[in-house]
Amino acid sequence: MKLDVRHYPGARTITLLCLFVLYAPLLVISIYSFNSLRSITTWGGFTFDWYIKAFNNPSIQSATLHSLIIAFLAATIATAFALAAAMGLLKGRPLKRQGLVVGILNMPLVIPEIVTAVASLIFFVAIDMTLGLGTVLIAHIVFCIPFAYLPISTRLKDINKRFDEAAFDLYATRSQAFWYVTLPMAMPGLLSGFMLAFIVSLDDFIVANMVAGPGATTLPMAIYSLVRIGFTPEINAISTLLLLVSTLLVTVSWFLNRPTGKN
Amino acid sequence: MATTAISIQSVTKNFGRFEALSDVSFDIDEGEFFTLLGPSGCGKTTLLRILAGFEETTSGQIQLFGEDIAHQPANKRPINTVFQHYSLFPHLNIHENVQFGLKMRGVNKRQRQARADEMLEMVQLDQFADRKPHQLSGGQQQRVALARALAPKPQLLLLDEPLSALDLKLRQSMRLELKKIQEQTGITFVFVTHDQEEALTMSDRIAVISSGRLQQIGTPTQIYERPMNRFVADFIGETNFLEVSVLEQKADSAVVSFSSDATDTPTPAKTVEVPYDHKIFMGPKGILSVRPERIHLTPFNEKDQAGFFHGEIKQAIYMGTDTQYVVELTWGQQLLTRHQNTVATPYTFSKKDRVSIGFDANATRLLRR
Amino acid sequence: MLEKLSNMPDRHLRKALLTPSLTMIGLFLIIPIAIVAVYSFLKPGTYGGVVWDFSTHAYRQFLFEEDFLTLKLQFSTAYLEIFFRSFTQALTATVLCFIMGFPTAYFIATRSEKTQSLWLFAVTIPYWVNLLIRTVSMLFIIRDQGPINAFLLNLGLIEDPIKMAYTPFAVALGLFYSYLPFMVLPLYTALSRFDMSLLTAAHDLYASRWAALRHVLIPNVKNGIISGCLLVFIPSIGAFIAPDLLGGGKQLMIGNLIALQFQGSRNWPFGAAVSMILLTMVLLVLIIFTIRSKHRDATGE
Numbered sequence: 030m031k032l033d034v035r036h037y038p039g040a041r042t043i044t045l046l047c048l049f050v051l052y053a054p055l056l057v058i059s060i061y062s063f064n065s066l067r068s069i070t071t072w073g074g075f076t077f078d079w080y081i082k083a084f085n086n087p088s089i090q091s092a093t094l095h096s097l098i099i100a101f102l103a104a105t106i107a108t109a110f111a112l113a114a115a116m117g118l119l120k121g122r123p124l125k126r127q128g129l130v131v132g133i134l135n136m137p138l139v140i141p142e143i144v145t146a147v148a149s150l151i152f153f154v155a156i157d158m159t160l161g162l163g164t165v166l167i168a169h170i171v172f173c174i175p176f177a178y179l180p181i182s183t184r185l186k187d188i189n190k191r192f193d194e195a196a197f198d199l200y201a202t203r204s205q206a207f208w209y210v211t212l213p214m215a216m217p218g219l220l221s222g223f224m225l226a227f228i229v230s231l232d233d234f235i236v237a238n239m240v241a242g243p244g245a246t247t248l249p250m251a252i253y254s255l256v257r258i259g260f261t262p263e264i265n266a267i268s269t270l271l272l273l274v275s276t277l278l279v280t281v282s283w284f285l286n287r288p289t290g291k292n
Numbered sequence: 293m294a295t296t297a298i299s300i301q302s303v304t305k306n307f308g309r310f311e312a313l314s315d316v317s318f319d320i321d322e323g324e325f326f327t328l329l330g331p332s333g334c335g336k337t338t339l340l341r342i343l344a345g346f347e348e349t350t351s352g353q354i355q356l357f358g359e360d361i362a363h364q365p366a367n368k369r370p371i372n373t374v375f376q377h378y379s380l381f382p383h384l385n386i387h388e389n390v391q392f393g394l395k396m397r398g399v400n401k402r403q404r405q406a407r408a409d410e411m412l413e414m415v416q417l418d419q420f421a422d423r424k425p426h427q428l429s430g431g432q433q434q435r436v437a438l439a440r441a442l443a444p445k446p447q448l449l450l451l452d453e454p455l456s457a458l459d460l461k462l463r464q465s466m467r468l469e470l471k472k473i474q475e476q477t478g479i480t481f482v483f484v485t486h487d488q489e490e491a492l493t494m495s496d497r498i499a500v501i502s503s504g505r506l507q508q509i510g511t512p513t514q515i516y517e518r519p520m521n522r523f524v525a526d527f528i529g530e531t532n533f534l535e536v537s538v539l540e541q542k543a544d545s546a547v548v549s550f551s552s553d554a555t556d557t558p559t560p561a562k563t564v565e566v567p568y569d570h571k572i573f574m575g576p577k578g579i580l581s582v583r584p585e586r587i588h589l590t591p592f593n594e595k596d597q598a599g600f601f602h603g604e605i606k607q608a609i610y611m612g613t614d615t616q617y618v619v620e621l622t623w624g625q626q627l628l629t630r631h632q633n634t635v636a637t638p639y640t641f642s643k644k645d646r647v648s649i650g651f652d653a654n655a656t657r658l659l660r661r
Numbered sequence: 662m663l664e665k666l667s668n669m670p671d672r673h674l675r676k677a678l679l680t681p682s683l684t685m686i687g688l689f690l691i692i693p694i695a696i697v698a699v700y701s702f703l704k705p706g707t708y709g710g711v712v713w714d715f716s717t718h719a720y721r722q723f724l725f726e727e728d729f730l731t732l733k734l735q736f737s738t739a740y741l742e743i744f745f746r747s748f749t750q751a752l753t754a755t756v757l758c759f760i761m762g763f764p765t766a767y768f769i770a771t772r773s774e775k776t777q778s779l780w781l782f783a784v785t786i787p788y789w790v791n792l793l794i795r796t797v798s799m800l801f802i803i804r805d806q807g808p809i810n811a812f813l814l815n816l817g818l819i820e821d822p823i824k825m826a827y828t829p830f831a832v833a834l835g836l837f838y839s840y841l842p843f844m845v846l847p848l849y850t851a852l853s854r855f856d857m858s859l860l861t862a863a864h865d866l867y868a869s870r871w872a873a874l875r876h877v878l879i880p881n882v883k884n885g886i887i888s889g890c891l892l893v894f895i896p897s898i899g900a901f902i903a904p905d906l907l908g909g910g911k912q913l914m915i916g917n918l919i920a921l922q923f924q925g926s927r928n929w930p931f932g933a934a935v936s937m938i939l940l941t942m943v944l945l946v947l948i949i950f951t952i953r954s955k956h957r958d959a960t961g962e
Binding site for chain 1: 672674675676677678679681682683685686687689690691692693694696697700710761762764765767768769771780782783784785786787789790791792793794795797798799800801802804806808838841842845857860861870874895896898899901902906915916919920923929932933936939940943944947
């Protein structure tokens, strides 16, 4: 194998180093979240204390609730909109301005987050809309759409047109074909899109920070203010929890969306 | 008098500037196993899709048992399709797949399930009812596709090259099965293929299509023995074409003489009287189609020049049941001959042997050049 | 007429399906950005907001400063420095990501098919973890009281903690950490499409593996390299969290500058102007590279 010119020494080492760099900080923080002492150098024993403290913190509680509600609503609405858009774009011959439409759908991904945040803020103020959870929700739906759209459109593209034809050949109306053939086959893409949109909404700090009104704090915003004050193990605990939730959702999404080779 | 199941009248189909079908007209009888045969890209699949309702005609009429269906959407036509790649719904099991058409039609659960059971039994897959398509082999999936298309008792069944993805042995056994099922159910089958052997073995009648035009329509025997043009003669089976000049036209025969094409000198000027079909309008020049199995070779004898021409064996190919010879004639043209290897075979030849070439004049076919 | 027969949804239905998404994005992103553009040409209100008076002051402010005493305009480099710093940080992060990302992508692309997706999965998961948390954990590790310093101090290798946090190095490291998966993925895609037997062919023609890398591998994955670099560079240049948390308020980048105008400084037109400049830069970079890649595809490079 070493004689194989395609083998480059060091590639494996660097890859492992990369993974190490990516995961080490997260692992370290997780470990310290269980340390009963605040110290870095001494291990005081395994404890869930910090988790309990974090759970009991009222501002953390409300922030978490806000984040979860917004993430759920934003993901649901964005997924529905994205599914409709994907059906509109992909079922049939390419539309006249297909490229433009796809560009617009992906626009939120291209615009720097800070610009999106600023634009949203200016807009809401300009139309005299009160800043609050509602404005955060609206802004989130906008950038969740492309995240939901991607796995949905990939899945729909994979579903060959011939299944539609087979359904029509067997007397299905358009809505029957959608309900009994397209939707079930696209379901993994839908779930995947929902989960990605959910994570993206849950994770957002910059936009929420800019357009949230007083009292409409989201979890990332709460974490930010805590960090500004100083490091506490509660921060470690919250971070570890969020880490676990994200990892779980991404893993499930990944399993669902693996190419199944059914075609 | 057979009932006409499908009547196709002057159907033309254009895709932009490309003419896929050009003024095609023919009828298909009820209960027939009818085949559309032609090379890739000839338009046969387009015609099938038009019948199914996935494409619209640019002009022309289509009638199903007397009713005009050209503008009827696919999901309203009582016509079902067995697709080339089966298109079985991957998220449903076999049983549910077969029920699909009936479910869309609103048939109640008990009846649907009974019918699906019946269909799966007919194709001998009833014990796989719970499996998903990807768990079955290609041949099995194909039978499910057939069962699914037949379950709603369509007035016409379309089959789009259904056997092309199967290996040889499987293909051969499936051909027999399809034929059996067609006879059993009595449903009119319209079968599309590019494999002429398949067409010849399975069909009641064949429509040969090339470049969007109907070349000839007839029974397998008619197509093989009495092709109407060069394309059909060449596409079905194998044949040799000899250039001839038509010297005289009689009632149902013609006298022709051979000319070589490389040079303009006639061969040892032999003339022969061959059958002549007046439907093929002939000019002074024609070609004579002679099938390889109709040519007989004898060792060449300088003194006694038998046969029509002589030549030299270029290749001798032993094929088990037959031996094929490639013979090069004096003017460079090569002929393919074939004869069965039986005990009674008088001669075997090898490369470089000189031979005389003869054939039964009545087994030839005179065509336009 | 044709649409009815084909059973494909007709144009009206398809447009209707697209409406919710397009309206959402059009109304809440495109129009707002247009308003930002407009605002950048207005004057700042006293307590934030704008005064509807046309002025290019916001853009001039970027380059010039009004001298307090003479009221004359003087060329000021303060804001240009911020742009320059953002540019260099983003560039550093991109280079770092490439150095680490390319071998990683290559390694993954040369694994067996089944393992490939697992490796990719492992590399992508961190991206989905909250960026704030990832940056926070990076800070946690490199700060003076963090584990790295504690470890080194304990072993007696150093006397005073190494100042890693709140330095330009920390910010570059943070950016690298944030966007590394974005370099790996497009590189992986390009490399997996690359025909490895070309390297064997090069070897047959006397090339060493490094020469093959330079002359055969890299030219053929150019598109992937450019994608990866863009995907790291563009978010980095507009980043907020990394410079904010890891820079300690002294390593302002464009993102922080913009945010500042809407929090402390309350100079909305200026914030809008800087936003437009950033947006223009990003779009220009994208357009240039899209055109070049289309050109490259067309000439069959």
